[in-house]
Amino acid sequence: MKILLLGRNGQLGWELQRSLAPLGELVAPGRAERGDLSQIGELTDMAYESGAQVIVNAAAYTAVDRAQDPAEQDVCMDVNAGAPAALAMVARETGALLVHYSSDYVFDGSGHEPRDEEASPGADSVYGESKAAGDFSIETSGCAHLILRTSWVYGARGGNFAKTMLRLAQERDELKVVSDQVGAPTGAELLADVTAHMIRHTLVNPALSGLYNVVASGETSWHGYAQHVIERARAAGLPIRVAPEALRAIPTSDYPTPAVRPLNSRLSTEKLRRQFGLTLPHWTVGVNRMLDEVLSR
Ligand SMILES: NC(=O)c1ccc[n+]([C@@H]2O[C@H](COP(=O)([O-])OP(=O)(O)OC[C@H]3O[C@@H](n4cnc5c(N)ncnc54)[C@H](OP(=O)(O)O)[C@@H]3O)[C@@H](O)[C@H]2O)c1
Numbered sequence: 428m429k430i431l432l433l434g435r436n437g438q439l440g441w442e443l444q445r446s447l448a449p450l451g452e453l454v455a456p457g458r459a460e461r462g463d464l465s466q467i468g469e470l471t472d473m474a475y476e477s478g479a480q481v482i483v484n485a486a487a488y489t490a491v492d493r494a495q496d497p498a499e500q501d502v503c504m505d506v507n508a509g510a511p512a513a514l515a516m517v518a519r520e521t522g523a524l525l526v527h528y529s530s531d532y533v534f535d536g537s538g539h540e541p542r543d544e545e546a547s548p549g550a551d552s553v554y555g556e557s558k559a560a561g562d563f564s565i566e567t568s569g570c571a572h573l574i575l576r577t578s579w580v581y582g583a584r585g586g587n588f589a590k591t592m593l594r595l596a597q598e599r600d601e602l603k604v605v606s607d608q609v610g611a612p613t614g615a616e617l618l619a620d621v622t623a624h625m626i627r628h629t630l631v632n633p634a635l636s637g638l639y640n641v642v643a644s645g646e647t648s649w650h651g652y653a654q655h656v657i658e659r660a661r662a663a664g665l666p667i668r669v670a671p672e673a674l675r676a677i678p679t680s681d682y683p684t685p686a687v688r689p690l691n692s693r694l695s696t697e698k699l700r701r702q703f704g705l706t707l708p709h710w711t712v713g714v715n716r717m718l719d720e721v722l723s724r
Pocket residue numbers: 434435436437438439440458462463464465466484485486487488489506527528529530531558577578579580581
């Protein structure tokens with residue numbers, strides 16, 4: 428079986444290179460190898476010619492704040508909405524399974540309950556709108572697909588929120604972190620492993636095709652996440668300067684950003700459990716693993 432992977436160098440793409448390898452022959456073109464999602468004609472030709480039975484799109488325009496700049500909006504829409512729509516057409520015509528990733532940012536973040544897969548999108552940011560448009564194109568295209576909607580993704584490779592907190596906690600006496608945005612930090616490693624599992628089962632049972640929320644269990648705020656990371660690092664002997672009471676919780680209104688973030692990023696994973704029999708570990712499990720790796724370096 429041939430698998431076409433786009434976005435090989437992103438947090439998730441990097442882990443997918445590992446988790447998809449045992450499933451078949453993995454082809455992962457870079458942007459210069461007709462894998463640029465803003466060049467939709469070339470991308471479409473490449474996808475047809477690849478002869479892939481599975482197309483996994485881990486590439487996305489993810490600069491959430493930059494996407495608010497009017498000069499960036501076209502490219503954001505091309506990459507996050509136009510390219511997925513084109514890939515869905517290729518998948519429909521070739522019979523390939525298309526795997527794609529969605530975001531909690533497709534919602535306005537109102538309420539306090541976890542959203543399920545039936546919830547209507549209503550994004551407050553250009554990035555969120557572009558992701559919702561990509562999801563809609565795939566869902567209405569008639570192609571076999573898996574859309575994994577996730578939140579607060581981190582990878583061990585490259586920068587992430589936890590590493591930033593570790594650095595700042597060693598440099599500063601006080602830190603202020605937003606405490607009214609709630610969600611579940613989800614590891615790229617976990618997402619990649621779940622993707623491989625879902626692909627295997629969906630190829631055998633195409634009725635599993637659809638949109639699924641895929642996030643770690645439990646919930647926290649960015650402040651709670653920072654607290655967890657910093658206290659674990661302190662316990663491991665890292666020279667943390669910030670005292671526990673100097674890690675201050677602030678509302679989103681005190682930390683304005685160009686793109687509005689949802690306050691409620693809770694996603695229900697009941698459908699994933701029902702259809703695939705998967706119960707994902709608590710968010711601290713993956714974060715602790717990542718911290719153990721980072722702290723042992
Ligand atoms: N990160 C999160 O918190 C989060 C939350 C919810 C959902 N998601 C979704 O999860 C998926 C994976 O995200 P991630 O965290 O792995 O993102 P990431 O680390 O930012 O990686 C995105 C990848 O897309 C590539 N890319 C951007 N524009 C491209 C283009 N025009 N052509 C080809 N490749 C392009 C980037 O390439 P370069 O490295 O060359 O720029 C990068 O490798 C995305 O669909 C994202 O929307 C992410």
